[in-house]
Amino acid sequence: MDDSERSKSSQLKRRDFLRTFAGIGVVAAAPRWLRAVPSLLPSPVGYATISWPDGQFLQALETIAELGFKGVQILGWVRQAYAGKKEVSLRERLERLKLEPAVFSCWDVNLDPEKPEDESQHLRADAEYLKKLNGLYLQVTDGGNPHRHYSDDAIHALGARMNALGKIALEYGLELGYHPHFGTMGETREGLGRMLAATDPRYVKLIADVAHLALGGADPAEVIRTYHKRLIVTHFKDVRKDIAALARQNRDLVRKKEYHFCEVGQGVVDFPAIVKAFRDLDYRGWVIVELDSYMLRPGGPAESARINKAAVEKLGFSV
Numbered sequence: 001m002d003d004s005e006r007s008k009s010s011q012l013k014r015r016d017f018l019r020t021f022a023g024i025g026v027v028a029a030a031p032r033w034l035r036a037v038p039s040l041l042p043s044p045v046g047y048a049t050i051s052w053p054d055g056q057f058l059q060a061l062e063t064i065a066e067l068g069f070k071g072v073q074i075l076g077w078v079r080q081a082y083a084g085k086k087e088v089s090l091r092e093r094l095e096r097l098k099l100e101p102a103v104f105s106c107w108d109v110n111l112d113p114e115k116p117e118d119e120s121q122h123l124r125a126d127a128e129y130l131k132k133l134n135g136l137y138l139q140v141t142d143g144g145n146p147h148r149h150y151s152d153d154a155i156h157a158l159g160a161r162m163n164a165l166g167k168i169a170l171e172y173g174l175e176l177g178y179h180p181h182f183g184t185m186g187e188t189r190e191g192l193g194r195m196l197a198a199t200d201p202r203y204v205k206l207i208a209d210v211a212h213l214a215l216g217g218a219d220p221a222e223v224i225r226t227y228h229k230r231l232i233v234t235h236f237k238d239v240r241k242d243i244a245a246l247a248r249q250n251r252d253l254v255r256k257k258e259y260h261f262c263e264v265g266q267g268v269v270d271f272p273a274i275v276k277a278f279r280d281l282d283y284r285g286w287v288i289v290e291l292d293s294y295m296l297r298p299g300g301p302a303e304s305a306r307i308n309k310a311a312v313e314k315l316g317f318s319v
Contacts, residue, residue: 004119012236013053016073026188032125034086038140038316039156039249041278041315041317041318043278043283043284043285043286043287043317044070044071044100044102044286045287045312045317045318046069046070046071046073046100046102046286046287046288046289047064047069047288047305048065048103048235048288048289048290048292049061049074049075050070050073050105050291050292051284051290051301051304051305052301054081056301057078058093061093062097063101063301063302064097064099064305065089068309069099069287069289069309070100070280071098071100071101071286072094072100072101072102072103072105073103073104073105073139073288073290074101074135076104076107076108076132079104079125079129084265087133089229090133091132094133094134095243100134100136101136101138102288103135103136103137103138103177103286104126104130104137104138104139104298105178106126106138106139108122108125108126109123109126110143111140111141111142111143111158111161112142112144113142113143113144113154113158113185114150115143119161120165123165123169124168126138126170127169127172128172130174131172131173131174134162135174136174136175136286137175137176137177137182137205137233138174138175138225139181139233140162140165140176140178140186141179141184141279142178142180142181142186142191143156144158144185144186145184146184146185146187146188146191148185150185155198156198158198159195159197159199159200159204160198162178162198162199162203162204163200163203163204166200166202166205167203168197169203170203175205176204176205176232177204177205177207177232178195178196178204178205178207179207180195180216181209181212181273182212183255186216187216188217188218189217189218192213201230204230205231205232206224206227206232207232207233207245208233208234209234210234210235210269210271210274210292211235211238211260211261211269212235214239214244214268214269215243215254217247217249220273221273224278224283225277225280225281228277228281228283231285232282232285233285233288234274234283234287235287235288235289236289236290236308237261237262237264237269237290237291237294237308238262238263238268238269238271239261239262240261240262240266240268241261242268243260243261259293259294259295260267260293260294261292261293262295263291263304263308263311263316264308264311264315265311266291266307271315272315275316287312289305289308291304291308
């Protein structure tokens with residue numbers, strides 16, 4: 001037997017050895033380097049259709065499924081555009097594509113602290129629609145102004161309105177998630193904290209976007225650690241480096257810019273710190289890649305989706 005044959009024989013024996021011990025569950029017998037390889041993160045990973053123009057909605061679903069994502073976040077306009085028979089067709093399409101309609105953006109719900117309107121009718125219509133699609137979470141944002149300091153009474157009243165909407169969501173077997181967003185009261189860490197403090201964790205959960213948090217000056221990993229018991233969905237996208245530099249000077253310089261965000265790993269968001277928080281907390285909620293306000297690449301939204309897929313897989317997620 002020559003040296004080449006001896007090497008091949010040795011490799012085969014080693015593989016058989018590892019397979020044997022793995023098969024009987026003796027994890028400790030594996031070499032240290034193998035035991036040190038991080039396990040895949042358990043969170044299901046989906047993609048938001050907001051990256052595509054409304055007219056390409058169905059193509060967006062096809063692309064998201066082809067890339068292997070487990071679910072989608074759907075925008076509020078879909079409820080009107082795909083009603084009646086189209087609703088049934090959409091549900092069947094999602095089932096065929098094996099895409100879970102994880103999150104629905106409630107665009108008609110305007111939670112302005114200074115305009116105490118009754119949003120229950122809009123929320124109930126969204127809940128009925130998402131329930132028929134076999135979805136999970138309803139997303140709402142506050143309608144406040146990041147430059148305005150609202151009184152404790154105003155925030156308390158807004159929290160009560162959100163709690164009421166959360167109770168409606170529970171009637172349909174769904175959960176309501178508050179989504180702090182750039183350009184709203186929840187833009188800042190202080191605003192986010194006030195809003196969550198004013199709401200009941202039983203009725204109002206958290207849908208956190210790591211890019212919006214970073215753009216508003218918060219530390220996404222800290223927010224995740226602080227509110228992990230309420231966190232049901234985490235949006236992944238990145239903040240452009242030029243936008244982040246402007247925001248450090250003055251966030252108002254950013255507001256009129258067309259492009260704020262970019263693909264995961266292309267900007268300034270500290271994703272390793274976020275993933276570490278996930279691992280430390282054993283976070284198992286949804287991760288939704290949601291890329292909006294971004295510069296289109298030559299290959300369109302599908303090219304960005306492929307870049308995002310590679311990035312989240314590199315971070316340790318399974319797509």
